[in-house]
Amino acid sequence: MADEALLAKVKETLEAFRPQLRADGGDMEFISIDSDNKVHLRLTGACGDCPMAMMTLKMGVERYLKETCPEITEVVQDE
Incomplete structure (x- = not known):
C-alpha cells in the first residue's frame, strides 16, 4: 500500500x-495503489464503454x- 502522502x-x-x-459524460473511480505504485482506476459513464478508453487512460490520466x-x-483499468 502506498504511503498516505502519495495517496x-x-x-x-x-x-x-x-x-x-x-465534459464528455464520463468519470473515473479510484480503486487503489498497489505495491508496484500502479494506480488502479475504473472508468465510468461514457468513458467506461468508449472504444478510446485505453487511450484516455494512458495518454491522458496516466501522463x-x-x-x-x-x-x-x-x-491500469480495473473491471
Whole structure:
C-alpha cells in the first residue's frame, strides 16, 4: 500500500483531471495503489464503454498523473 502522502497527492491529481472526463459524460473511480505504485482506476459513464478508453487512460490520466506524481509507474483499468 502506498504511503498516505502519495495517496493524497494521487487523489488530488485525479480530482484535477476529472472535469475533462466529465465534459464528455464520463468519470473515473479510484480503486487503489498497489505495491508496484500502479494506480488502479475504473472508468465510468461514457468513458467506461468508449472504444478510446485505453487511450484516455494512458495518454491522458496516466501522463498527467506521472507528471505530478513521478513515483507512479502505471495507471491500469480495473473491471
